[in-house]
Amino acid sequence: MAILGGTGQLGFGLALRLGRAGVPVVLGSRDGARAVEAAVRASARVPGGDFSGAENAEAASRADRIVVLSVPYASQASTLKGLGEALREDQILLDATVPLGPAVGGKPTQLIGVWQGSAAQAAQSLVPKGVRVVSGLHTLSASLLEDLDHDLDQDTLICGDRKADKEPVAELLGRIEGLRVVDAGRLEQSRIVEGLTPLLIGINIRHKTHAGVRITGLA
């Protein structure tokens, strides 16, 4: 699997958790050298983990099935366009993008309206035909992911139009200790799930914590 924006807060934390679970991870960046440097840092944190680094398009093409997109909303479109034809028809783009206020000069506690309905639907409109988008990871705190001693003990909600696309994503993320994956419905539901991030950011500010979500009542 590959993480575009793997040098960033969420991407790097996710790489550590997946690497510790035995998943080979390619960290992507706009700058290949920065990606390699992040992979070296990840290897130091998770001895025995399989980390490598590459420029984003190269990272995407090295991934087998799942490519995570973990960049700020303001750079979502340029990152996806910059991949050219690197994404293949058999790949799934797991989009973690949240359209937060700072992209337009606002606050991180504000959600921006996206023409397509959600950042995930915007991503779907930007990837090559045949590539399917699943969204997830929105409510995970990068700080907690990166703190490998912290028990995550929470859920992540994933959205996508096909069960067959969500299954491999659930299998991958389910390998992270303490994380339960909950299918939250079609891709259009991502608009609602993306809205949980600014809500949690506000809760975090108010309660000086790193809050997450847990859905109750599931078997």
Ligand SMILES: NC(=O)c1ccc[n+]([C@@H]2O[C@H](COP(=O)([O-])OP(=O)(O)OC[C@H]3O[C@@H](n4cnc5c(N)ncnc54)[C@H](OP(=O)(O)O)[C@@H]3O)[C@@H](O)[C@H]2O)c1
């Ligand atoms: N941080 C969290 O706790 C968290 C939680 C849930 C969801 N999210 C969402 O996940 C996404 C990533 O969040 P983050 O906090 O990891 O972001 P970040 O650290 O600010 O950025 C992630 C990476 O994106 C690349 N990037 C930054 N600015 C860019 C630009 N102008 N053009 C192209 N690439 C750029 C950078 O990689 P290179 O410079 O190496 O290319 C950077 O390392 C966001 O959409 C965020 O809303 C974050």
